[in-house]
Amino acid sequence: MSARYQQIAAELRLAVDRGEYPIGSALPSEGELVLRYGVARGTVRQAVAMLEQDGVVAHRQGARRIVVGPVPTQSFSEMQSFSMWAVSQGHVPSARVLRAQIRRVAHADAERLGAPLGEEVLDLQRVRLLDGAPVMVERTLYAGLVARLVLAMDLTTGSITERLTERGFVYAHADHRIDAVSAGVAEAGLLGVRRGSALLRQRRVTTSPTGVALEWSDDRYRADAVTISVRNSMSANTLARLSARGPAPARTVQAAERPR
Amino acid sequence: MSARYQQIAAELRLAVDRGEYPIGSALPSEGELVLRYGVARGTVRQAVAMLEQDGVVAHRQGARRIVVGPVPTQSFSEMQSFSMWAVSQGHVPSARVLRAQIRRVAHADAERLGAPLGEEVLDLQRVRLLDGAPVMVERTLYAGLVARLVLAMDLTTGSITERLTERGFVYAHADHRIDAVSAGVAEAGLLGVRRGSALLRQRRVTTSPTGVALEWSDDRYRADAVTISVRNSMSANTLARLSARGPAPARTVQAAERPR
DNA sequence: CAGTGGTCTAGACCACCTT
DNA sequence: AGGTGGTCTAGACCACTGA
Incomplete structure (x- = not known):
């Protein structure tokens, strides 16, 4: 069974997809979610952190999280x-x-x-x-x-x-x-x-x-077949622009590998 | 002043950049970091989560985190x-x-x-x-x-x-x-x-x-001037491949905006 | 089996936003 | 001022890894 916070994240995500929380509207507060799901606040925060990471919601301190848009889950x-x-x-x-x-x-x-x-x-x-x-x-x-x-x-x-x-x-x-x-x-x-x-x-x-x-x-x-899509946010940044002639990141790794 | 976990993350990052934890080696355990910095485990976990997010370290449950490589911080x-x-x-x-x-x-x-x-x-x-x-x-x-x-x-x-x-x-x-x-x-x-x-x-x-x-x-x-670089991981995925003729994500948003 | 990370709880205080 | 999120603590139990 997956973790409780993952279940909660999935439920919220589904609700967003279904339009229960329209784009631009606010998510329930952490406190409300604590009551609704009967878990500690830390667990709720783990759940919403997932949504934030995936760019489903945005936030700023002191204000409720806001739905940015449903994001097609792509693993x-x-x-x-x-x-x-x-x-x-x-x-x-x-x-x-x-x-x-x-x-x-x-x-x-x-x-x-x-x-x-x-x-x-x-x-x-x-x-x-x-x-x-x-x-x-x-x-x-x-x-x-x-x-x-x-x-x-x-x-x-x-x-x-x-x-x-x-x-x-x-x-x-x-x-x-x-x-x-x-x-x-x-x-x-x-x-x-x-x-x-x-x-x-x-x-x-x-x-x-x-x-x-x-x-x-x-x-x-x-070029006419495929587009690559990237979503990033202030808190989570995995995107960078490189000069074409920039240094190639060295990437030599030792260590053993053994399938389980 | 920035948060304690951010300071710890920055220190660890610096240590990786300096080669104190070479590529392929293990990071100290959470317990060790708790003692070293005199904070609760949750705080340490927030710090290493940042490093994971940025792709500096990788991990699997039960084993120590492993240094993947120094990552140029690009905001x-x-x-x-x-x-x-x-x-x-x-x-x-x-x-x-x-x-x-x-x-x-x-x-x-x-x-x-x-x-x-x-x-x-x-x-x-x-x-x-x-x-x-x-x-x-x-x-x-x-x-x-x-x-x-x-x-x-x-x-x-x-x-x-x-x-x-x-x-x-x-x-x-x-x-x-x-x-x-x-x-x-x-x-x-x-x-x-x-x-x-x-x-x-x-x-x-x-x-x-x-x-x-x-x-x-x-x-x-x-094409010869710039390359875009993206790093993603199993836990944090913000990358997707789209068909060129795929649906454009609708993105209409109301709500007021007011600079502080 | 000991070490390590993954999850969860319960409570606290603070910073920021809204009204 | 009250609501909300940001940070931190202290402790618990479980799942997985490695020797």
Whole structure:
């Protein structure tokens, strides 16, 4: 059973979605929620903190929390996995494998993806399709820890992330760097767009709870297919603007990893 | 004076930056921190929650928190304001005004920026320069509440956001939609790139703590100038992927706003 | 099994907003 | 001045990790 504060947060969220607390209106006070749910104030505060974090409500000290808007719950997994995202949106995802081989990280990869030079990884390149139409070219390096596991999977259907999660690997953090690039000849052909047209590039490093990097990826979306959405607030800021030529954050991590 | 838990978080953060807790190593346990700082456990937990939120440490129940990496602190304001960001990066920002007039939101604007149709706003279009080189074209609509205030400002230097903040307007939330577009003839000329080259587009709605939208903007960056960075974690997720043709989140808000 | 983090309680005082 | 959220304390029990 999930924690009480999570249940309360979910209930409030549902109420917002149903329009019981319209946009611009106030949430009940912490005291009222304490009475309504019969819990301590700390528990109520944990619940509303979740809503704040997700940008459902805003507040300032001394005044009641105000509903900013219902936010479609999109889980971390859905951000992480193309397949899981596509399914949640009612689309049918698939993939065409361009390359899948285990090798060591070369200099060019290290530069492009920020993976540690020389590490043994699975180099996987695929075209991702939505309802049969190509929308993204994907290049992912899986850390040695999971490389052979992934290589043994069916790489054309289903979610690799999901299957790794089932095996006990946990994704905890992700760093994203988002910019725009022009489609090269190869990409243009794969995506069915003109050479030079704009692509949305998302480079990502995903880390386990122990701080071990599990994968590095470079996804390039057709500009007309996908938009990335970010919500941030004064209290919780995870967004930054970087100069394109800024220093790549060093990210080398030792430590052992063992699935449960 | 800032809160005790914020001081503790800042101290720990500093220690991580100084390398006292190297990447991959464990943070002291909550119990140890309680003794070290002479506070209750709840206070310590608030402090480490901040570090977790910012992605400095990761954890799983039962095991100590692990240092993921030092994170450059970038404030909400720096994300919000081109000027403040540029200065923090050691660059000199400036602007060239293309248009500045008060009018009502037209259908095209409403569609493009998500602003409510018919609202009276300041329509401000500028080219933004970094050390004299054009890197971004910006189109911002300022809500009627602040429109005349902004129009009276010097629009070529300094930060509008900063000056609004001084007047008591508080930015609390921002929604960002990020995608890629091709440069049109006008944009290409303004930015000094070839027509059709890739631009990184960031559309943003910024809201005050009371849920009132203060500005809508559409920023288009030269692809070689800027990258947007996002960090998210299993517990705190503010990132989402949207289909380009997905529904624009309705965002109409009443309620009064009054600067302090 | 000992250590550690996750959840929850009950109560206190203060800072800020609203009226 | 009364309501509301922000911070902090002290203690409890449980779930998970690691040796």
